[in-house]
Amino acid sequence: MCSVVQHIQTHVVLTIDNVARTASMRRLPMTLRDEILDQPAVADRFLARAPETFGPLATTLRSRGIDHVVIAARGTSDHAAIYAQYVFGIRHGWTVALGTPSVVSIYGARPSFDGSLVIGISQSGASPDVVAVVAEARRQGAATLAITNVPGSDLATTAETTIDLGAGPEVAVAATKTYTTELLAIAALSAALAGGPDDPEALARLPDALGSVVGLEPDIIAMSAAQAGADRFLVLARGYEYPTAREWALKLKELGRVFADPYSAADFEHGPLALLEPGVPVLAVVRPGPARDGFVALLDRLRAGFDAELAIATDDPAVVPLARWPLLLPAGTPEWLGPIVSIVVGQLHALHLARARRLDPESPRNLRKVTRTT
Amino acid sequence: MCSVVQHIQTHVVLTIDNVARTASMRRLPMTLRDEILDQPAVADRFLARAPETFGPLATTLRSRGIDHVVIAARGTSDHAAIYAQYVFGIRHGWTVALGTPSVVSIYGARPSFDGSLVIGISQSGASPDVVAVVAEARRQGAATLAITNVPGSDLATTAETTIDLGAGPEVAVAATKTYTTELLAIAALSAALAGGPDDPEALARLPDALGSVVGLEPDIIAMSAAQAGADRFLVLARGYEYPTAREWALKLKELGRVFADPYSAADFEHGPLALLEPGVPVLAVVRPGPARDGFVALLDRLRAGFDAELAIATDDPAVVPLARWPLLLPAGTPEWLGPIVSIVVGQLHALHLARARRLDPESPRNLRKVTRTT
Numbered sequence: 001m002c003s004v005v006q007h008i009q010t011h012v013v014l015t016i017d018n019v020a021r022t023a024s025m026r027r028l029p030m031t032l033r034d035e036i037l038d039q040p041a042v043a044d045r046f047l048a049r050a051p052e053t054f055g056p057l058a059t060t061l062r063s064r065g066i067d068h069v070v071i072a073a074r075g076t077s078d079h080a081a082i083y084a085q086y087v088f089g090i091r092h093g094w095t096v097a098l099g100t101p102s103v104v105s106i107y108g109a110r111p112s113f114d115g116s117l118v119i120g121i122s123q124s125g126a127s128p129d130v131v132a133v134v135a136e137a138r139r140q141g142a143a144t145l146a147i148t149n150v151p152g153s154d155l156a157t158t159a160e161t162t163i164d165l166g167a168g169p170e171v172a173v174a175a176t177k178t179y180t181t182e183l184l185a186i187a188a189l190s191a192a193l194a195g196g197p198d199d200p201e202a203l204a205r206l207p208d209a210l211g212s213v214v215g216l217e218p219d220i221i222a223m224s225a226a227q228a229g230a231d232r233f234l235v236l237a238r239g240y241e242y243p244t245a246r247e248w249a250l251k252l253k254e255l256g257r258v259f260a261d262p263y264s265a266a267d268f269e270h271g272p273l274a275l276l277e278p279g280v281p282v283l284a285v286v287r288p289g290p291a292r293d294g295f296v297a298l299l300d301r302l303r304a305g306f307d308a309e310l311a312i313a314t315d316d317p318a319v320v321p322l323a324r325w326p327l328l329l330p331a332g333t334p335e336w337l338g339p340i341v342s343i344v345v346g347q348l349h350a351l352h353l354a355r356a357r358r359l360d361p362e363s364p365r366n367l368r369k370v371t372r373t374t
Numbered sequence: 375m376c377s378v379v380q381h382i383q384t385h386v387v388l389t390i391d392n393v394a395r396t397a398s399m400r401r402l403p404m405t406l407r408d409e410i411l412d413q414p415a416v417a418d419r420f421l422a423r424a425p426e427t428f429g430p431l432a433t434t435l436r437s438r439g440i441d442h443v444v445i446a447a448r449g450t451s452d453h454a455a456i457y458a459q460y461v462f463g464i465r466h467g468w469t470v471a472l473g474t475p476s477v478v479s480i481y482g483a484r485p486s487f488d489g490s491l492v493i494g495i496s497q498s499g500a501s502p503d504v505v506a507v508v509a510e511a512r513r514q515g516a517a518t519l520a521i522t523n524v525p526g527s528d529l530a531t532t533a534e535t536t537i538d539l540g541a542g543p544e545v546a547v548a549a550t551k552t553y554t555t556e557l558l559a560i561a562a563l564s565a566a567l568a569g570g571p572d573d574p575e576a577l578a579r580l581p582d583a584l585g586s587v588v589g590l591e592p593d594i595i596a597m598s599a600a601q602a603g604a605d606r607f608l609v610l611a612r613g614y615e616y617p618t619a620r621e622w623a624l625k626l627k628e629l630g631r632v633f634a635d636p637y638s639a640a641d642f643e644h645g646p647l648a649l650l651e652p653g654v655p656v657l658a659v660v661r662p663g664p665a666r667d668g669f670v671a672l673l674d675r676l677r678a679g680f681d682a683e684l685a686i687a688t689d690d691p692a693v694v695p696l697a698r699w700p701l702l703l704p705a706g707t708p709e710w711l712g713p714i715v716s717i718v719v720g721q722l723h724a725l726h727l728a729r730a731r732r733l734d735p736e737s738p739r740n741l742r743k744v745t746r747t748t
Contacts, residue, residue, distance in 0.1 A: 067486055068442065070469050074641055082474075089477040093485045095444050097471035100456075102613050102640065103463040106664045111467045112441055115489075129640065232606070232633050239476050254648050259606050259633035266476065266503060267448055274628050274738050290480045364648050 032172035032255075032361050036347045040210040042167045042177045043340075046184055047203060049166065054192035057145075057161055061193065064143040066117040072099040072133035073121040076175040076250060080121050080147070080182035082243040083339055087190050090240075091336065101129035104136050113142035120146050123170060123178035125153025134158050147185050149178050163189070173364050174254050176347045179247060180210070183340045190336075202334050206341065212330035213344045217352075220345065223311060223325040224352035227281055233260040234275060235283045235346075236268055236299075238291040244339045248283060248346030255361045256353040265295045276306050283349070285342050286314040289335040296322070313345045406546035406629075406735050410721045414585040416541045416551045417714075420558055421577060423540065428566035431519075431535055435567065438517040440491040446473040446507035447495040450549040450624060454495050454521070454556035456617040457713055461564045464614075465710065475503035478510050487516035494520050497544060497552035499527025508532050521559050523552050537563070547738050548628050550721045553621060554584070557714045564710075576708050580715065586704035587718045591726075594719065597685060597699040598726035601655055607634040608649060609657045609720075610642055610673075612665040618713045622657060622720030629735045630727040639669045650680050657723070659716050660688040663709040670696070687719045 030038070069088050071081040078098065085096040103109045105128065118137035120130045125148035135158050138144045146159035149167050156162040165181040184206065191199040227233075233252055237245035242264045249262035260283075263272055276282070284299055286292065299322050302308040311325035315333070320326040327345050329338075354361040404412070443462050445455040452472065459470040477483045479502065492511035494504045499522035509532050512518045520533035523541050530536040539555040558580065565573035601607075607626055611619035616638045623636035634657075637646055650656070658673055660666065673696050676682040685699035689707070694700040701719050703712075728735040 067488065068469075068471070078641070085474055086477060086481075089474060089485055090481045090483045093483060095442075095471045095473075095485050095487070095490065097442070097469045099469075100459055100463060100616075102638070102665060103460060106613060106668075107460075107464045108664070109464045109467060111463055111469050113469070114441065116469065239480060242474075250646070253635075253646050257648055257651070259635060259649065261627075261633060261635070264476070267452070272624070272627050274631055275633065277631070290482070291476060294480075 030169075030171050032174060032176065032351055035170060035172050036176050036344065036351065037214055038168070039177050039180050039344060040207045040214070042181055043184055043210055044207040046166060046181055047188070047207070050188050050203075053163060054188050057163070057189065058192035060161065061117060061143060061145075064117070065115065066143060067094065067115050069094050069096045069117045069119065070099050070111075070113060070133070070137070071096065071119045071121060072101045072130045074101070074127055074130060076179050076247060077121040077123060077182060079243040079247040079250070080179060080186060081119075082246060083183050083240070084119070084186045086240045086242070087186055087336060091190050092194055099133050101133050105129035105132035110136060110140075113137040113140050115142075117143045117145060120144075120155050120159060121148070121182055122146075122153075122155050123149045123165070123175055123182070125150045125155035128154075131155050131158050147182055149181070172362060174251060174347075174350070174361070176251075180340050180343060183243075183343075187337055187340065198334070202337055205332060206337060209330045209333050209341045210344060213341050214348070216327050216345060217348055219325070219327055220348045221352045223327075224349060224356045226325075227353060228356035230279060230281055231258045232275075232280050233258055233283060234268075234272070234280060235260055235262040236265050236295075237262075237285040238265040238295045239289060240336055241285040241287055241339055241342060244285050244343050244346065245283075247343050248285075248349070251346050251350035252353065254364045255350040255359070256357055257359060257364075258353070258357075265291075265298050269298070276302065276308060278307065278309075280309075281311060282308045283311045283346075284313070285338075285345075286312055286316055286319050287329075287335050287338045287342070288316060292316070311349075313342050404543075404545050406548060406550065406725055409544060409546050410550050410718065410725065411588055412542070413551050413554050413718060414581045414588070416555055417558055417584055418581040420540060420555055421562070421581070424562045424577075427537060428562050431537070431563065432566035434535065435491060435517060435519075438491070439489065440517060441468065441489050443468050443470045443491045443493065444473050444485075444487060444507070444511070445470065445493045445495060446475045446504045448475070448501055448504060450553050450621060451495040451497065451504075451521075451556060453617040453621040453624070454553060454560065455493075456620060457557050457614070458493070458560045460614045460616070461560055461710060465564050466568055473507050475507050479503035479506035484510060484514075487511040487514050489516075491517045491519065494518075494529050494533060495522070495556055496520075496527075496529050497523045497539070497541075497549055497556075499524040499529035502528075505529050505532050521556055523555070546736060548625060548721075548724070548735070550625075554714050554717060557617075557717075561711055561714065572708070576711055579706060580711060583704045583707050583715045584718060587715050588722070590701050590719060591722055593699070593701055594722045595726045597701075598723060598730045600699075601727060602730035604653060604655055605632045606649075606654050607632055607657060608642075608646070608654060609634055609636040610639050610669075611636075611659040612639040612669045613663060614710055615659040615661055615713055615716060618659050618717050618720065619657075621717050622659075622723070625720050625724035626727065628738045629724040629733070630731055631733060631738075632727070632731075639665075639672050643672070650676065650682060652681065654682075655685060656682045657685045657720075658687070659712075659719075660686055660690055660693050661703075661709050661712045661716070662690060666690070685723075687716050
């Protein structure tokens, strides 16, 4: 474990470095809300740099003959890993193992990474357990990739190649813009490796979609005020949006100090449905795609049979009548890119629920920005 | 989706079939508590049949040149899959991908299962999404294995080989003895494939250990009475015992209708630590092994710094002073087999917390025994 002093020193150095690199930074300190609202600009910058990063990276990876992926990550970055599980599984036919880092870092196992692409995802790049998995993979000669906001970090120097998120300093304890940029990095990598002809244009539209979704803030403030007394939430999604449910719930826990339980709609029926009762709002993300109809049927049952109070983030007008709190996502985002946009609803919700509960979203209880677990 | 009528017919037929096969069954219906207390006998029966099952299975699998594992499962069986992730990762050096079944079943992806062992785990063997993953793997010629309590189920007939749990009919909605037998199947498979010289004796001691852990019931009843007013819990473990935290939390949700949040001790510090406050009991499983010291240090911080009310299931006398509610596990179980024993504490806790909260553990709200998700 590194000392707190060392952590602070490192962080200051990197902050100054990032300020120099970041054109859109005007002032310090930024608040959590500033960082949420900064996401359209961050995505725009990331995409502007993407061709120089992802073209060569795709060439390198193609030459390595990847047939499956192992990802090591913790916390919010683990939700980016789940997104990668869907993207690489559905679009590339790769099986994706989400690493249990302790298998390597604590138990000292040496799993064979033959034929694998091993990815470490960490905004700080500092978590020793994530670094340990990537180090072992590199020792074995497997393809290794770091996705991090700190290009000089242990993780970045350990991996063979690094995607620098370049999201600028993230000062708030709760990760927001580094999460959406982690997802964007995975999406851009997928497009570079095996993209369809529509992918570049769809990616290019994301900054506008992010700009549009932050416009839901007034609706979210009103909803949060109505929910200020709730201390338990359920968050549901299916398929590509499952990581959004996970990340939305984590943000609610970190900032709102509420118990928020995330489920894929399929797992929800295997037990947790027992938790549904009056006063437990159900938050859902509904997008087009093959999972839509079954999921909408479930939400309809929850509303009709259990009188569930539904908040639904969706771009599908047909779903709006199910929701007590409809949150209309911008139209035109393909299903696979949706999680980059929809999580902004969850970030704003956690921020404003915290305020409605008279908590300080800049100082979530008990937490530090960089967590170094072994 | 199959109709309810078809489900009921199938279930009745299988129940009668199982009664004929199951020597220890004396009467119907069994209650949830009967099924929990039946686990020593179920484990004993399973191990008596193990040599004839696992010897040939290990020979078959060795001939297939497995280098990684993909597992499809839902709900409780997904926690058995997490156990397999640790067992196969640490003891065999295999990477283990927990399938996102919808990638295959809903999105229609055809991931390459070349070199994989693909395992479907389901007590009923009836969930179409789990069957879909195994069917695709078999179509590709990969090694496939079903672990199920219903040897005539879709899952069993789809896979190349089946481990029949033989746990007898499980009538209660909450899975208990099928879960411990799923873990036992994974452990016996590991021992048959690459076991150490001590494994057979360690496995043979498990029925006695299970018999001993049910003796904690009076302590658990007293603890549950004291916690009857709590509706939020945190459940922590690390390494091999992480699936125990997941399954303990799920049982608390299903039966006690409380929000119970399970975490690996590492992930807990990445955000959810914010949830800790008076009135939120912290449940933990502490076993010997390389993860022990760091985890005990965390629990010590939670107690000293946050006044956390700790319930600790452990076989380590040195940890007992940390706990308000110590639950002494039987000594002598190797770390890797611990989850088969320790979850019984969670099962009894969920049962008695439900009773303390004046709920009926035989009829958990909103749930059915067999959940068929696509």
